[in-house]
Amino acid sequence: MGTPEAEYAAFEERVKQTVYLDNISPQVTDIVVRTALSQFGTVKNVQFIPDYFKSRNIGQCALVEMENPKQADAIVSEIAQFPFMMAGMPRPVRACPAKVEMFDDRPAKPGRNISCRWLEPNDPDFEVAQKLKCLTKKHAAEASSLLKQQLQEEENLAKQQNEALKANHKKYEMIDSVIADGTARHLAKRYKMRIADDW
Numbered sequence: 001m002g003t004p005e006a007e008y009a010a011f012e013e014r015v016k017q018t019v020y021l022d023n024i025s026p027q028v029t030d031i032v033v034r035t036a037l038s039q040f041g042t043v044k045n046v047q048f049i050p051d052y053f054k055s056r057n058i059g060q061c062a063l064v065e066m067e068n069p070k071q072a073d074a075i076v077s078e079i080a081q082f083p084f085m086m087a088g089m090p091r092p093v094r095a096c097p098a099k100v101e102m103f104d105d106r107p108a109k110p111g112r113n114i115s116c117r118w119l120e121p122n123d124p125d126f127e128v129a130q131k132l133k134c135l136t137k138k139h140a141a142e143a144s145s146l147l148k149q150q151l152q153e154e155e156n157l158a159k160q161q162n163e164a165l166k167a168n169h170k171k172y173e174m175i176d177s178v179i180a181d182g183t184a185r186h187l188a189k190r191y192k193m194r195i196a197d198d199w
Contacts, residue, residue, distance in 0.1 A: 041071030
């Protein structure tokens with residue numbers, strides 16, 4: 001084990017080759033992320049970040065560690081220029097360079113001390129803390145409602161895509177059968193139309 005300075009320096013290098021993705025569909029998995037981003041290079045690690053403000057512990061954002069900073073920069077640049085979809089969901093994924101504060105396993109920064117204390121009701125900061133607590137609850141309720149709506153929209157879209165796929169498949173089957181049984185040639189002859197020889 002090295003010094004705290006060396007450990008933190010290694011962590012900072014890891015941050016440089018990591019991308020933060022958000023607006024990810026709850027239906028997207030680790031494998032989907034790896035497959036989608038493998039076009040930019042080697043994906044070393046995918047860590048979904050749970051949103052504890054929501055009633056469901058569903059990760060809609062993730063930290064994706066690439067093999068080097070160049071690959072991470074390519075992802076951020078590409079997604080900034082073009083809509084990037086995962087798993088056919090109707091929401092483009094967003095990407096930005098990861099920041100130190102996003103990692104729950106980050107080592108302590110050398111020379112930095114953090115202290116915590118309980119607030120008494122007569123403390124001036126107590127009222128501020130109470131307001132923050134109320135805002136957190138309100139945000140959690142709004143986020144839960146929004147998530148429910150997004151999931152319903154995605155479910156409806158998947159159903160529509162499936163129905164469209166089935167309808168198109170029926171059309172192709174009908175065209176194929178018309179060609180195979182000679183009906184297409186008969187109709188072409190009847191209406192004096194030319195058709196390709198391979199029909």
